[in-house]
Amino acid sequence: MTVFPEERFPSRGGPTGPALFHDRAFVDRPLTMRGVTEDDLPELVRVDREAFPDEPYPYFVLRQLFDLHGDCLLVLDDGRSLHGYVLYVTTPDRYRSWIVSLGVTRDQRGRGLGRRLMLEVLRRLRAEEVREVRLTVEPANAAAIMLYRSLGFSSDEGVRKDYFGAGEDRLIMTLGL
Numbered sequence: 001m002t003v004f005p006e007e008r009f010p011s012r013g014g015p016t017g018p019a020l021f022h023d024r025a026f027v028d029r030p031l032t033m034r035g036v037t038e039d040d041l042p043e044l045v046r047v048d049r050e051a052f053p054d055e056p057y058p059y060f061v062l063r064q065l066f067d068l069h070g071d072c073l074l075v076l077d078d079g080r081s082l083h084g085y086v087l088y089v090t091t092p093d094r095y096r097s098w099i100v101s102l103g104v105t106r107d108q109r110g111r112g113l114g115r116r117l118m119l120e121v122l123r124r125l126r127a128e129e130v131r132e133v134r135l136t137v138e139p140a141n142a143a144a145i146m147l148y149r150s151l152g153f154s155s156d157e158g159v160r161k162d163y164f165g166a167g168e169d170r171l172i173m174t175l176g177l
Contacts (some may be wrong), residue, residue, distance in 0.1 A: 012109050021040060029078040031113075033120055036066060036073040036085070042080040044075065046122075051103030074120060076104075076113055086117040090130055099135035102144075108143045114147055122151065126177050133177060136170035148173050167176070 036044060041063060049056040057065070066073060069089050076084040084104035090097040099121065104113045125133060137144045139159050153173040163170035 008121065010151045014071055018129065029074045031078050033074055033116065036075050038066065038072055040077075040082060042068060044085060047075075047082050047105055048083055048101075048103055049053060050105040050107075050171070057101075068101075074117060075177065076117065084113045084117055086121055088121050088125070088133075090125070090128070094128065094130060096132045096134060099133065100133075109143070114144075118147070118151055122175075122177070131177055133175045135173050136160075137173060139169055139171045145173075148175075151175065 014171060041059070044062055044066075045056075045059050065087060072089055073087045074085060075082045084102075086102045087099055087100040088097050099118075102114055103115060104117075121135065133153075135148065135153070137148065139145075140142045145155075155171050155173045157174075159169050159170045159171050161169050163172075166174060
């Protein structure tokens with residue numbers, strides 16, 4: 001029997017309520033998906049460093065992203081620590097949204113946490129009537145590309161050379177909502 005992510009991780013509380021779900025590693029500590037708070041910033045920095053050890057955001061960048069887009073920054077919290085986050089930003093005309101960053105700690109990868117974060121963002125963006133979602137991904141990040149493709153993203157534009165500067169190529173992926 002196939003179990004879809006929505007069945008494994010049921011939402012509780014409706015569109016604005018927190019989403020609770022259990023993972024085998026957290027039987028005693030359910031994960032809550034919620035908006036970030038200022039008190040979360042040190043933990044958010046830790047998660048980002050674990051998720052992106054080669055190029056994590058500096059604290060001041062995460063601080064400014066929180067100040068500017070905190071309402072579009074979701075975290076996964078087990079009550080003791082954070083295990084993942086997603087940041088999305090929508091253009092002023094509300095037509096397009098960008099997934100700026102999706103990070104899950106290395107010890108929790110492969111458990112569906114990134115998928116759960118993305119499903120919630122896509123749900124919110126559909127409710128806001130955003131028409132298109134875009135993101136960039138390192139072309140060698142096969143796991144992330146597989147996740148995004150499984151959610152319906154495509155990469156018609158292909159790899160953009162030097163997108164983030166010299167030697168920083170990115171695959172641009174798009175999903176129509």
